[in-house]
Amino acid sequence: MVKSAVLGYPRIGTGRAMKKSIEAYWAGKESEEQLQATAKAVRQERWETIRNAGVDVIPSGDFTLYDHLLDHSFNFGVVPQRYVEQKLSPLDTFFAMGRGRQDKSKGIDVVASEMGKFFDSNYHIVKVDHDENTKFSVKRNQQLEEYKEAKELGIETRPVMFGPITYLSLVRKSREASADFEPLSLLDSLIPVYKEILTSLKEAGAAEVQLDEPILVMDKAEQYGDLFKKTYEALASVGPKITITSAYGRVGKSIEYLKSLPIHALHLDLDREPKQLDEVLAALKGTSIGIELGVVSGRNIWKTDLKAAKALAEKAISALGAEKVVVSTSSSLLHTPISLAVENKLTAEQKSWLSFASEKCEEVAALAEALNGQEGAAFEQNTKDIAARREFERTSDSAVRDRVAGITDAQLKRKSPFPARREAQKKHLNLPKFPTTTIGSFPQTKEIRLARSKFTKGELSQEDYEKAMEAEIKHACEFQEKVGLDLFVHGEPERNDMVQYFGEQLTGFIFTQLGWVQSYGSRYVRPPIVVSDVSRPSPMTVRWSAYAQSQTSKPMKGMLTGPVTILNWSFPRADVSKEVQSKQLALALRDEVVDLANAGIKAIQVDEPAIREGLPLRKADWDNYLQWAVDSFRLSTSGVEDDIQVHSHFCYSDFGDIFPSIQGLDADVISIEASKADLKLLDVFKNHGYSNEIGPGVYDIHSPRVPGEQEIKDRIAAMAKVLSPDLMIVNPDCGLKTRGWKETEESLANLVAAARWARKEYA
Structure with missing residues (x-):
C-alpha cells in the first residue's frame, strides 16, 4: 500500500x-x-x-x-x-x-x-x-x-x-x-x-x-x-x-x-x-x-x-x-x-x-x-x-503582453552615469555629509490599524479615512523635524503590508482575509495571489507622498516595493514564467516612479529585499534569473531624469556571490541590513568596491532595544574604515513598522547625534 x-x-x-x-x-x-x-x-x-x-x-x-x-x-x-x-x-x-x-x-x-x-x-x-x-x-x-x-x-x-x-x-x-x-x-x-x-x-x-x-x-x-x-x-x-x-x-x-x-x-x-x-x-x-x-x-x-x-x-x-x-x-x-x-x-x-x-x-x-x-x-x-x-x-490582457514584448534596451538605462546624476541630485536635495534617513515605515499604531479596519469594513468613509492618514503623515513629518532627520519619508500609515498594499491597487491579484503565513517569530504576512496579467490602473502612492512633501521643506522619499520583491513575496502564477510576471510588475512601477517625479518627489526608493532570496539554489540556474531580476529593477527606475535620486533597500542579503548584479542595478543609493549581520556585509564592499552611495544600517530594528549613541558612533567608525565617508548615508537596518514610537524616537535621536558627530570627525 x-x-x-x-x-x-x-x-x-x-x-x-x-x-x-x-x-x-x-x-x-x-x-x-x-x-x-x-x-x-x-x-x-x-x-x-x-x-x-x-x-x-x-x-x-x-x-x-x-x-x-x-x-x-x-x-x-x-x-x-x-x-x-x-x-x-x-x-x-x-x-x-x-x-x-x-x-x-x-x-x-x-x-x-x-x-x-x-x-x-x-x-x-x-x-x-x-x-x-x-x-x-x-x-x-x-x-x-x-x-x-x-x-x-x-x-x-x-x-x-x-x-x-x-x-x-x-x-x-x-x-x-x-x-x-x-x-x-x-x-x-x-x-x-x-x-x-x-x-x-x-x-x-x-x-x-x-x-x-x-x-x-x-x-x-x-x-x-x-x-x-x-x-x-x-x-x-x-x-x-x-x-x-x-x-x-x-x-x-x-x-x-x-x-x-x-x-x-x-x-x-x-x-x-x-x-x-x-x-x-x-x-x-x-x-x-x-x-x-x-x-x-x-x-x-x-x-x-x-x-x-x-x-x-x-x-x-x-x-x-x-x-x-x-x-x-x-x-x-x-x-x-x-x-x-x-x-x-x-x-x-x-x-x-x-x-x-x-x-x-x-x-x-x-x-x-x-x-x-x-x-x-x-x-x-x-x-x-x-x-x-x-x-x-488562457485569457490574457493583450495590452500588457504587448507592452512587455516591446521593452527596449534604452528603457533599462538611466540617462547619465552615476557621477553626473549625483551632481544633479546634490543641487535638488541639498543634503549634508552623512545624511540621515529611515528605510520607510514608522510604527503602525493601534489607531492606524483600527482606522484601516473600519475603512475596510465600510464603517469609515473614504474622506474620513484619508483625513486620518493625513494626520498620521503630518505627525510623521513633525516627528522627523523634531528628531532632526535630513531625508524624510511619509511613514506609510496607509499601508497594510509592503506587498499587499501594491497588489490591492494592481490588476491581476486576489487576496485572502485570513491567509496568514509566518515570516519569523510572531510576524505573519498575508501574501497576495497573482492570478492573471498585472497592470496599474492609476497612481498608487503619489497622493500620499505629495501630501507629505507639502508638510515640509525637507526632501521627501517616495516609497515603492520593487517588482522582484512583490513577486517573491506573493504567490505567483504557475502558468507563466516569473520573468514575465516580474516585467509586468516593473512596467507598472515604472509608471509610478515617473508620476512621483512629476509630483515633485526628488528621491524615490524601490525596495528589493527579496532579490537575493529569489536566487536559484543551484549556480547553474543563476544567470537567467539575475538577468531578468536586474532588468526588472532597471526597467522600474530608469524612466526619470538625472536629478531624481533612486534608492533601493536590501535585508537578509548575503550577496557577496552576486555583487556584480547588485552593482548592475545602478541605484544611486542602496541601504542594507548591516547591524543584525554584525557588519559582515561590509567586507563584500571592501573586496569588490562600490562607487555609488550606500547606507549600511547602524542598528537592528527587529529588536525592541534602543541602541546607545556611542554604539552607533562605533558602527559608523567601523563602516568608515571600509566605505568612503563621502558616500555614506546613516539609517537603521530596516523599516520601523513593528516598533513603538518611544523606542523609535530614542533610537533615531541617537542616530542623528552620531551622524552629527561623524560630520565633524570626518570633515
Whole structure:
C-alpha cells in the first residue's frame, strides 16, 4: 500500500492564536503557563487536522514558539555567553536570542542573534553563534516531548529534526572564531547528541524519524558524501528508521552517495524539480531505500493536479514497488496559510483554484487512496477544478503582453552615469555629509490599524479615512523635524503590508482575509495571489507622498516595493514564467516612479529585499534569473531624469556571490541590513568596491532595544574604515513598522547625534 505523509504544518494556530499569546507574554499580560497552554492546544489542533484529513504519516517536533533552527541551538545547549550573563529564565533567554532584550532598570541589554532567509523562501531563521569552543548536549529533548504528547492523544507521529549537516550549514560562524573555522567541523561532537535523541525516540516507540537535510539541494552538498556516510551510519545504528528529506530543489549528483546510506527512505521535492525523478529511481533500484514523493507543493497555494501527480507516483511504483513509495508534500506546509474554510470573500471559482495547508493534507491523502485503487469523488472534482483553472489561464490582457514584448534596451538605462546624476541630485536635495534617513515605515499604531479596519469594513468613509492618514503623515513629518532627520519619508500609515498594499491597487491579484503565513517569530504576512496579467490602473502612492512633501521643506522619499520583491513575496502564477510576471510588475512601477517625479518627489526608493532570496539554489540556474531580476529593477527606475535620486533597500542579503548584479542595478543609493549581520556585509564592499552611495544600517530594528549613541558612533567608525565617508548615508537596518514610537524616537535621536558627530570627525 502507498502511504501519505506531510513534512510539517503551520504553527501559528487558528485565528493567529500563537501570535496573540506570544506577544501577550512579551507584554507581561500572560504568564509562561498560559503561553505554554496555548502552544499545547495549537499542537493538538495541528495533529488532529492532519489525522482527520486521512494522512498516514503525521509530523511532530516541528512546532516552535519563535523559530525551529533557534529551537535546535537552544535545545542543544548552544547559548552564547552574552545571553547567559543576563540571568534570564530559560524561556526569556530563548526569546532574547531571537529578538534581543533591553530593560535598563534591571541592567539587561543584549542584542538578538543574526537572522537570515531559509533557502529561497520568505521564512527567516535565527542563526546562533558557533565557534571552536561550542559544546553540544541534550538540554531539552523536544522531539521526545512532542512525540509523547501526541501519543497521549492517540496519535502516532514521525518526529522531525533538522539533519545535523544542514543544521551546522545554517548556523552562524561567530566573529570571534578563528579564520579557518567552519561550523561543519563540529559534526563529530554533534552526532552523539543526535544519537541520544534518536535512541530515546526508539525506546519510546517511534518507528521512524524525519531528518530534514535541505542542504542536499545546494551545489556544495555534492562534496559532502563522506560527512553523510559517517553521520547516517552512526545514527542508523541506534535510532528508528530514518527518512531524509531534501526540500526546495534537486539533489543532483548527491544521489551517488545517498543511494548507499543506511536509511529507510529519501524524500524528493518533485514540485520544484520533477525532472529529477527518473535519475533518482534509477539510482535507488536494487537498494533497500524507499522514496517519498513531494508532489503536493509546500510552497504555493495552487491546487495540486492530482492526475499528473498520480502519473509520477505510478512511475515510482513501477520501478520500486508500492510498499516503498510514499506520497508527500514537497516541503513543510509552514509556507502556506492554514485553511481555505475561513475565506468567505473569495469567489467559488477562485477557491476552486486554491489549496492551503489543511486542503493539501486532504490532497496527499486522496492521492494515496487513488494509488491504492480507491479513486474517489475528491479526485474526480480535482480533475474538473484543474481543467477550469487551465481554461481561465488562457485569457490574457493583450495590452500588457504587448507592452512587455516591446521593452527596449534604452528603457533599462538611466540617462547619465552615476557621477553626473549625483551632481544633479546634490543641487535638488541639498543634503549634508552623512545624511540621515529611515528605510520607510514608522510604527503602525493601534489607531492606524483600527482606522484601516473600519475603512475596510465600510464603517469609515473614504474622506474620513484619508483625513486620518493625513494626520498620521503630518505627525510623521513633525516627528522627523523634531528628531532632526535630513531625508524624510511619509511613514506609510496607509499601508497594510509592503506587498499587499501594491497588489490591492494592481490588476491581476486576489487576496485572502485570513491567509496568514509566518515570516519569523510572531510576524505573519498575508501574501497576495497573482492570478492573471498585472497592470496599474492609476497612481498608487503619489497622493500620499505629495501630501507629505507639502508638510515640509525637507526632501521627501517616495516609497515603492520593487517588482522582484512583490513577486517573491506573493504567490505567483504557475502558468507563466516569473520573468514575465516580474516585467509586468516593473512596467507598472515604472509608471509610478515617473508620476512621483512629476509630483515633485526628488528621491524615490524601490525596495528589493527579496532579490537575493529569489536566487536559484543551484549556480547553474543563476544567470537567467539575475538577468531578468536586474532588468526588472532597471526597467522600474530608469524612466526619470538625472536629478531624481533612486534608492533601493536590501535585508537578509548575503550577496557577496552576486555583487556584480547588485552593482548592475545602478541605484544611486542602496541601504542594507548591516547591524543584525554584525557588519559582515561590509567586507563584500571592501573586496569588490562600490562607487555609488550606500547606507549600511547602524542598528537592528527587529529588536525592541534602543541602541546607545556611542554604539552607533562605533558602527559608523567601523563602516568608515571600509566605505568612503563621502558616500555614506546613516539609517537603521530596516523599516520601523513593528516598533513603538518611544523606542523609535530614542533610537533615531541617537542616530542623528552620531551622524552629527561623524560630520565633524570626518570633515
